Amino acid sequence: MTLCGNYTGSLPPMIRTGQNEAIIQFISDETRSIESGFRLEWSATGCGGEIRNHPVGVISSPNYPNAYPLNIECLWHIYAEPGYRVDLLIEDIDIELTHECTYDNLQVFSGNNDRDSPLLLKQCSRAANIHVSSYGNEMTIKFTSDLSNVQHGFNATFRTTERGCGGTYFTDQGTITSPNYGGGNHYDPKTDCSYRLLAEENFEIELTVNDYDIPRSINCSASYLAIYDGFFDESDSVLLAKFCGQLTQPSNQALQFRSNNSILSVRLFSDGLHS
Incomplete structure (x- = not known):
């Protein structure tokens, strides 16, 4: 929209962007001007976003406790420190009831x-x-509404607590273990831990597997330890190895792997039946 001249009657209509950025450009030429210029007001509306390393926080649907808007999609990504998990308490929720929650x-x-x-x-x-x-x-956390029938939405509190697993590591060296490793303890029956190891550009990562003890299953489909060259959840990653059972190398010899670039990821998965 381009504006010039004077507005002495009704103001121009409200302008709403289709994304999270707006550019406002004001231009004047070299002609002497006695006009007073302009004044505008703006406000940011929306939902979702990234939340990193916050030990506690609150997430709610837009306008809560009033009705949420039609036809929205909100995505919140919460990242805790490595070795922690995210606990979410949905204190109140009121969303349009449909079969299998198809709409909202x-x-x-x-x-x-x-x-x-x-x-x-x-x-x-x-x-x-x-x-x-x-x-x-x-x-x-994903909140979705369709084109009809809205309610009050939801309000939730999250908190990060120790005893989680997984995380992203930028250090030159380190050690990762499954939750509760050592001393005869077991990880939780239902576990999905993803460890992302990152190095500087043009560096490679060497990984040594010293020990594993994971329930056996056909093709290690139910519970496994997997190692990927790249991020395991991206299409161009390469599965380097997938283990279940126990480490049975001669004299328990460690297994070694090397990435082709600066990214290596490890995933421990358990289907909830064994640990």
Whole structure:
């Protein structure tokens, strides 16, 4: 929209951007001007975003406790410190009730996206005090509404707590273990831990597997330890190895792997039946 001249009557219509950025350009030429210029007001509206390394916080639907808007999609990505998990308490939720929550719904995923991360919760209708926890240190929350019938929405509190697993590591060296490793302890029966190891550009990563003890299954499909060259959840990653059972190399010799670039990822998955 381009404006010039004087507005002495009704103001121009409200302008709404289609994304999270707006550019306003004011131009004048060399002619002497005695006009007073302009004044405008703006406000940012929307929902979702990234939340990194905040130990506690609040997430709610737009306009809560009033009715949420029609036809919206909000995505929140919560990232805790490595070794922590995300606990979410949905204190109040009031969303249009439909069969299988087809239209309006709140979904919670254990991971950094809503495509292939494990689904923890899909909720509509009215409820209170629903608690879910991520398997690792990442959680994605997705709120969707359609073109009709809105309710009050939801209000939730998240908190990061120790005892989680997974995370992103930028250090030159380190050690990662499954939750509760050592001393005869077991990790949780239902576990999905993703460790992302990052090095400087043009560097490679060397990984040594010293020990593993994971329930056996056909093709290691139920529970496994997997190592990927690249991020495991991206299409161009390469599966380097997938283990279940116990480390049975001669004299328990360690297994070594090397990335082709600066990214290596490790995933520990358990189907909830064994640990």
